[in-house]
Amino acid sequence: MLNKKRILWASFFGTIIFAVLKYFDSHFWPQECALSNPPILECGREFIYYLAMIFIPIFIGSIITLKTKEEVFLLWKKFTFIYVCIYLLIVAMAPWIGGNYFSVEKEVASQIFSLLYLFISLILITYKSIKLRGK
Secondary structure (H helix, E strand, O other), rough: OOOOHHHHHHHHHHHHHHHHHHHHHHHOOHHHHHHHOOOOOOOOHHHHHHOOOOHHHHHHHHHHHHHOOOOOOOOHHHHHHHHHHHHHHHHHHOOOOOOOOOOOHHHHHHHHHHHHHHEEEEEEEHHHHHHHHOO
């Protein structure tokens, strides 16, 4: 079962993986995926990088919910599970390079939906905490 500390540690390690991939991507590995519409096997590193981007806002949310009431955490956890499924689907379906029909590529989609998740999570945590404080 996923409790507060397990989600915190999992998101911490996911954030570390994201940071390592970002560091190596910008310093050591060539940028071969940006030139054409590559298959996923040739650009698996970048694909994992885009998927791991969601761990940063999850880590921030798990730090915030660590000291909140259990009801706030459970609501945030349900929202996180649904949102991560949607996030994975959108990033997986987004094209590598923007096209005529869908001009948002994987990198932009992962950035936009990670920020959107962070803002919605903060609003949800704040709203539920204020609502429970009144009881």
